[in-house]
């Protein structure tokens with residue numbers, strides 16, 4: 035059975051444009067194939083641990099290959115639990131609003147927890163950095179209040195899409211697709227219509 039993990043990043047729920055499109059995408063997939071398992075992680079109801087000094091010590095023990103202290107082991111187990119839940123899928127859907135030209139802090143916190151040596155990436159002097167999430171694909175829905183596409187003059191303000199794309203590439207995703215919902219503050223109906231068309235097309239491909 036193919037597993038899909040949906041990571042929901044907007045707190046606006048029924049008023050969120052990205053969640054609306056994500057739900058259309060997932061409903062289409064479920065309608066096409068009942069043999070697909072869909073799980074949702076709502077980042078706004080997840081109790082993410084602080085990435086504090088002790089957790090960093092645990093991370094550096096992993097990098098140095100030294101024996102962690104009992105407390106570091108305890109902290110690291112919080113990371114591995116959240117990572118294991120994240121890693122248990124074949125295809126991923128993210129709904130990502132733009133916040134101050136970048137991503138909501140809850141998503142950044144989640145990324146900081148799961149982007150770990152020995153879990154989602156590795157490094158060796160011979161091979162350099164390697165992503166460990168190979169065999170997985172992602173669809174990312176990006177919502178923005180304004181528009182940042184070619185010709186707007188604001189292309190360089192968009193740190194949302196390049197960052198998420200770089201992160202997924204770094205941890206080894208094989209294929210990353212995007213669905214843009216642009217100008218939700220100015221032309222919400224138009225924005226949703228074109229995003230919805232793309233979402234349904236991609237959902238049909240993923241449920242083949």
Ligand SMILES: Cc1cc2nc3c(=O)[nH]c(=O)nc-3n(C[C@H](O)[C@H](O)[C@H](O)COP(=O)(O)O)c2cc1C
Pocket residue numbers: 044045046049050051052053130131132133134135136177178179180181218219
């Ligand atoms: C804290 C915050 C910061 C935002 N910053 C930006 C921004 O920098 N650029 C932009 O185009 N829209 C910005 N917006 C608008 C959102 O990107 C827009 O409302 C989008 O539709 C949010 O996605 P959602 O509807 O799925 O929640 C911001 C919204 C919030 C709440």
